[in-house]
Amino acid sequence: MSEADRLPILADRLRAVARRFGTPLMATDVTGLATAAGTLAAAFPEPCLRQYSVKANDVPAIVGRLGELGLGANVVSRGEWSIARRAGIPNSRITLEGIGKTPADLRAVVRAAEHGDPILWTAVESADEAAALGRLAARAVRRDTPRLDVLLRFNPAVEPETLPGLAVGSGSSKFGLANDELAAAIEAGGGPQGGLRWRGIQIHVGSQLGAVDAWRDGVRRALAIVGLLSGSLPDFDTLDVGGGFPVFDVDTPAPRPERFARELRLLLQALPDDRRPARLAVEPGRFLVARSGFLIATVLHVRDRNGPMVVLDAGMTELIRPALYGARHGVVALTSDRRPWLAPEPAGGLRLTAVEGPICESTDSLGQHALPPLVRGDLVAIRDAGAYGASLGSTYNGRPRAPQVLLEPDGSFSLARRRGGGLTIN
Numbered sequence: 001m002s003e004a005d006r007l008p009i010l011a012d013r014l015r016a017v018a019r020r021f022g023t024p025l026m027a028t029d030v031t032g033l034a035t036a037a038g039t040l041a042a043a044f045p046e047p048c049l050r051q052y053s054v055k056a057n058d059v060p061a062i063v064g065r066l067g068e069l070g071l072g073a074n075v076v077s078r079g080e081w082s083i084a085r086r087a088g089i090p091n092s093r094i095t096l097e098g099i100g101k102t103p104a105d106l107r108a109v110v111r112a113a114e115h116g117d118p119i120l121w122t123a124v125e126s127a128d129e130a131a132a133l134g135r136l137a138a139r140a141v142r143r144d145t146p147r148l149d150v151l152l153r154f155n156p157a158v159e160p161e162t163l164p165g166l167a168v169g170s171g172s173s174k175f176g177l178a179n180d181e182l183a184a185a186i187e188a189g190g191g192p193q194g195g196l197r198w199r200g201i202q203i204h205v206g207s208q209l210g211a212v213d214a215w216r217d218g219v220r221r222a223l224a225i226v227g228l229l230s231g232s233l234p235d236f237d238t239l240d241v242g243g244g245f246p247v248f249d250v251d252t253p254a255p256r257p258e259r260f261a262r263e264l265r266l267l268l269q270a271l272p273d274d275r276r277p278a279r280l281a282v283e284p285g286r287f288l289v290a291r292s293g294f295l296i297a298t299v300l301h302v303r304d305r306n307g308p309m310v311v312l313d314a315g316m317t318e319l320i321r322p323a324l325y326g327a328r329h330g331v332v333a334l335t336s337d338r339r340p341w342l343a344p345e346p347a348g349g350l351r352l353t354a355v356e357g358p359i360c361e362s363t364d365s366l367g368q369h370a371l372p373p374l375v376r377g378d379l380v381a382i383r384d385a386g387a388y389g390a391s392l393g394s395t396y397n398g399r400p401r402a403p404q405v406l407l408e409p410d411g412s413f414s415l416a417r418r419r420g421g422g423l424t425i426n
């Protein structure tokens with residue numbers, strides 16, 4: 001069986017947890033998390049830092065499992081920072097980035113440093129943000145706090161091979177500093193001698209990258225900047241190449257992390273020794289958690305609309321990606337006519353069925369899928385739902401958040417978040 005397709009062997013357990021906790025329900029295969037983390041570590045071994053992008057799935061138990069598997073945490077707010085801490089990840093393995101950092105977020109970064117427990121770095125987005133953080137840091141330095149490590153979030157202005165909504169590394173996107181804005185950001189942050197210690201460049205070319213070309217271009221541009229700026233900034237030694245490693249349908253070929261790693265290696269080999277960054281980092285989200293997550297739903301209605309149509313009890317409130325940017329997720333039956341399906345593997349008898357969500361929005365649709373006959377009460381699993389599902393969920397239409405269940409490697413399961421549970425910030 002391929003590394004990717006654990007659904008057939010998990011089907012009995014998915015039916016069991018759906019019976020126990022009801023639907024909609026998110027189930028995470030812990031073995032799958034470990035497999036993904038192992039693949040990533042093989043592609044980007046130490047000393048490369050592997051920072052899990054918490055935004056992809058912020059369930060603390062899942063963040064914690066990834067921490068145990070050697071991942072640090074890449075966070076975008078005090079909320080995610082607090083989740084990472086609750087998950088057992090120390091500040092020394094936490095990095096902060098994000099376009100929406102608030103003054104309170106920046107103050108928290110400085111406060112952690114003043115308490116002698118700084119985070120690894122903050123990636124600054126703009127000259128405005130550099131100035132704000134620089135002022136706070138300079139004050140702290142006057143009180144004997146060490147300078148704060150920062151990266152510059154660089155917009156590589158490439159054309160990422162992904163959905164437009166995920167192409168954050170394109171020049172017209174709102175993210176990061178353009179090439180000609182970098183020097184002004186350093187100046188605004190206090191220059192080479194201020195409260196900020198300029199450590200390097202962070203990029204994120206885009207999410208769910210369908211090819212490596214734009215990524216390679218982005219990394220090449222970032223490497224050129226590291227080489228250039230390290231001439232005037234003595235500590236400028238870091239390149240964080242972001243995330244973006246894709247997870248497509250099990251049958252769709254996609255570049256794997258090792259392919260991206262090979263491109264990086266080739267680019268580094270082409271540089272003279274003194275131009276190579278001493279420290280490398282990746283910060284993937286989706287690749288680590290998408291495939292292990294199954295959103296389990298029950299069929300509420302069966303209709304004929306020029307072919308079969310089913311309406312599920314899970315939709316855009318649990319998994320907004322299809323409605324938000326047209327993402328496609330596989331849907332498979334766990335039961336057909338109320339009897340177990342998938343095991344043994346079915347032969348034939350599938351019909352193209354429109355699969356719809358329960359929300360009062362017509363964009364709440366999962367598209368057409370080849371499915372066996374379904375009746376009210378049948379169970380289906382929506383695949384690859386572990387990334388940008390729970391963390392992007394909402395309570396729209398008065399719907400409590402779905403429970404999160406971990407399927408443990410020993411065959412047991414644990415409830416990681418009860419129905420209606422959510423985020424609390426320490």
Ligand SMILES: Cc1ncc(COP(=O)(O)O)c(C=O)c1O
Nearest residue numbers: 053204207208243244284285286
């Ligand atoms: C800066 C940054 N890093 C990493 C990620 C994680 O991306 P992915 O889940 O595609 O690996 C994102 C996602 O939006 C991001 O914006």
